[in-house]
Amino acid sequence: MLAGGVGGSKFTLGVRSALARRGAPEATVVVNTGDDLWLSGVRLQPDVDSIVYALAGASDTVRGWGRAGDTERVNQELQAWGAGWPWFTLGDLDLGTHLARTGWLREGLTPTQVIERMSQRWPLGARLLPMTDAEVDTRVVLEDGSDLHFQEWWTRHRAALAPARFENPGISSAAPAPGVVEAIADADVVLVAPSNPVVSIGPILAVPGIGPALQATSARVVGVSPIIGGRVVRGMADVCLAAIGVETSAAAVAAHYGSRGSRGLLDAWLVAEEDAALAPAVSALGIDAVVAPLWMTDAEASASIVDAALGAAGL
Secondary structure, three states, X not given: OEEOHHHHHHHHHHHHHHHHHHOOOOEEEEEOOOOOEEEOOEEEOHHHHHHHHHHHOOEOOOOOOOEOOOOOHHHHHHHHOOOOOOXXXXXXXXXXXXXXXXXXXXXXXXXXXXXXXXXXXXXXXXEEEEOEOOOOOOEEEEOOOOEEEHHHHHHHOOOOOOEEEEEOOOHHHOOEOOOHHHHHHHOOEEEEOOOOHHHHHHHHHHOOOHHHHHHHOOOEEEEEOOEEOOEEOOOOHHHHHHXXXXXXXXXXXXXXXXXXXXXXXXXXXXXXXXXXXXXXXXXXXXXEEEEEOOOOOOHHHHHHHHHHHHHHOOO
């Protein structure tokens, strides 16, 4: 699975549940690391942590990010020192994760090895891999030519500053993390989570070698639309899509990904019942359109979406 963000973490829970019911092997999740950043001397991996916490049953489902039951004493102290970002909260438990990660990185472990070590604490029921071990943080270039880190644009400014484009400096010389290409080649099916197509899935696809691996795999590639009824489910993905000239619709995102038969990504695309009228437009792209309920209201609903995706892959 290719995943990132809150949508990716919810979908990963559904994947784990659906596969467990079938007695199938664990999934391998290739996680976006374009959201990563250094802050107050520690390395943060927001998408990785969201998925780890969700699988561990430790995520704050009310806020939608961070650890359940977290406190913010250290964050308050950082702000008293004028350190960090006052609008970017680091919970105490969450900071413990970042400190552990940073220590391991400074000892010489790679991000892949760090995630493997993190996965030993909780029985996650899935194998997590970063998209790359290189640091390729996402920068948002504004219309005036200035740029800022994606997290500042997203969290501080709530995507209100008009973006001209998104960049991942250094990504052209990055390589897939160990195991990523092999996982794609050996997969029974590749699922594209209903994550932000531009800043969650986009960076994964931009890592040299991942696109060719997706083209070469014998597995069907099935994606789930993050757009329901012409609206984003969460966040500001519509702003990101507009910046790259893509309409906020299930059919437009399918066209953005493209048909694998035309050197794109998808073999099949799940669209919400609310967007059933768009299924013919998706089919016209050479992508099998499957209409299904797509609201991830709980783990069971997410698992049902995964079942529909697996069905689209003939599994």
